Amino acid sequence: MTKKKIFLIDDDPILGKTVAQMLREYTDYEIKFFSDIKLAISRIKKHKPDLVLVDWVMPEMTGLDVLETLKADKDTKDISVFIMTGKKKGEDFLKACSYDVDGFITKPVDMLYMKNRVMNHLQVKYNLVEA
Amino acid sequence: LSEEISWLSAQEQNLFDVEVFNRLVLALGTDKAIEFAESYIEACQQEVSDLIKALDTKDFAKIEFSSHKLSSSTGTYGNMRLHYINSYIEECATNENMPPELITSDSLKGLQVIVDYSIEALEKHLKQI
Numbered sequence: 001m002t003k004k005k006i007f008l009i010d011d012d013p014i015l016g017k018t019v020a021q022m023l024r025e026y027t028d029y030e031i032k033f034f035s036d037i038k039l040a041i042s043r044i045k046k047h048k049p050d051l052v053l054v055d056w057v058m059p060e061m062t063g064l065d066v067l068e069t070l071k072a073d074k075d076t077k078d079i080s081v082f083i084m085t086g087k088k089k090g091e092d093f094l095k096a097c098s099y100d101v102d103g104f105i106t107k108p109v110d111m112l113y114m115k116n117r118v119m120n121h122l123q124v125k126y127n128l129v130e131a
Numbered sequence: 132l133s134e135e136i137s138w139l140s141a142q143e144q145n146l147f148d149v150e151v152f153n154r155l156v157l158a159l160g161t162d163k164a165i166e167f168a169e170s171y172i173e174a175c176q177q178e179v180s181d182l183i184k185a186l187d188t189k190d191f192a193k194i195e196f197s198s199h200k201l202s203s204s205t206g207t208y209g210n211m212r213l214h215y216i217n218s219y220i221e222e223c224a225t226n227e228n229m230p231p232e233l234i235t236s237d238s239l240k241g242l243q244v245i246v247d248y249s250i251e252a253l254e255k256h257l258k259q260i
Binding site: 011012014015017018021022025026057059086107108109111 | 151154155158159160163167170171174195196199200202203204206207214218221
């Protein structure tokens with residue numbers, strides 16, 4: 001059985017590497033980290049990961065832009081996208097929901113919550129697909 | 132402004148919360164946690180320098196961006212007072228409503244002192260583990 005793939009996008013390389021390493025320690029998924037957003041999008045289109053975790057606030061494109069780009073493309077629209085955010089305003093979350101976001105992870109990241117959230121999401125997603 | 136975060140409530144937070152850092156050690160293992168923490172310290176000091184420059188020139192976009200980055204990383208590595216201060220600054224910048232007392236030269240020096248003490252507390256802990 002092939003390993004599930006998670007791509008993580010964060011413009012902060014230290015924080016991104018920290019979260020990527022935590023996910024490697026806690027799961028048996030293949031984790032790829034990108035701090036270059038455009039490179040990440042091209043790799044997502046090529047490799048079709050099972051889930052993308054993307055930071056909300058980034059300089060070139062926001063997490064919302066990435067979400068919108070992926071959900072608007074027929075080849076990537078089924079990829080699950082979670083946004084990592086420290087934002088607390090309801091309107092921000094509603095905006096992301098309007099783009100069919102699959103989930104949110106609050107920053108600073110609570111690793112146990114993230115692991116459970118990601119694993120549960122992928123289990124439900126693939127059980128539904130197989131059923 | 133959010134009721135959850137205020138300048139005063141931020142000042143009540145620990146400079147360094149060992150429990151937060153221990154969770155990181157648990158998740159990463161000691162060696163990786165130390166390696167990443169050392170990189171964090173370097174990046175944090177640079178980002179704070181950028182933030183102070185942005186605060187000094189009232190560049191709201193840069194303030195929002197820098198404080199957002201700092202808010203996440205400081206919270207991850209246990210520098211909780213900095214985490215709350217940056218969350219507060221980010222919110223002020225988002226609303227373009229920066230309290231004038233926050234950007235006086237004394238306040239900016241004070242912010243640098245908090246950063247120095249926070250980093251010192253983390254470094255001290257790294258030497259002990």
